[in-house]
Amino acid sequence: xxxxxxxxxxxxxxxxxxxxxxxxxxxxxxxxxxxxxxxxxxxxxxxxxxxxxxxxxxxxxxxxxxxxxxxxxxxxxxxxxxxx
Numbered sequence: 830x831x832x833x834x835x836x837x838x839x840x841x842x843x844x845x846x847x848x849x850x851x852x853x854x855x856x857x858x859x860x861x862x863x864x865x866x867x868x869x870x871x872x873x874x875x876x877x878x879x880x881x882x883x884x885x886x887x888x889x890x891x892x893x894x895x896x897x898x899x900x901x902x903x904x905x906x907x908x909x910x911x912x913x
Contacts (some may be wrong), residue, residue: 830838895901
């Protein structure tokens, strides 16, 4: 294979890798935004978690959703306490 052909192949691979990386970054950004929308802890959810004033089925659902996003009840409580 000639030098110019090797160079062209390398540049093509590099462009392809850059396109794949850019696509992955865009998807990750979009997935992160979608996940945040899904798990955003609304004030009423926070109150239910802090005061244990919901039935167990509701609390379990809120906790599971928060846990999937890497948020624990302690993190939520700490954040709320810092705001007040």
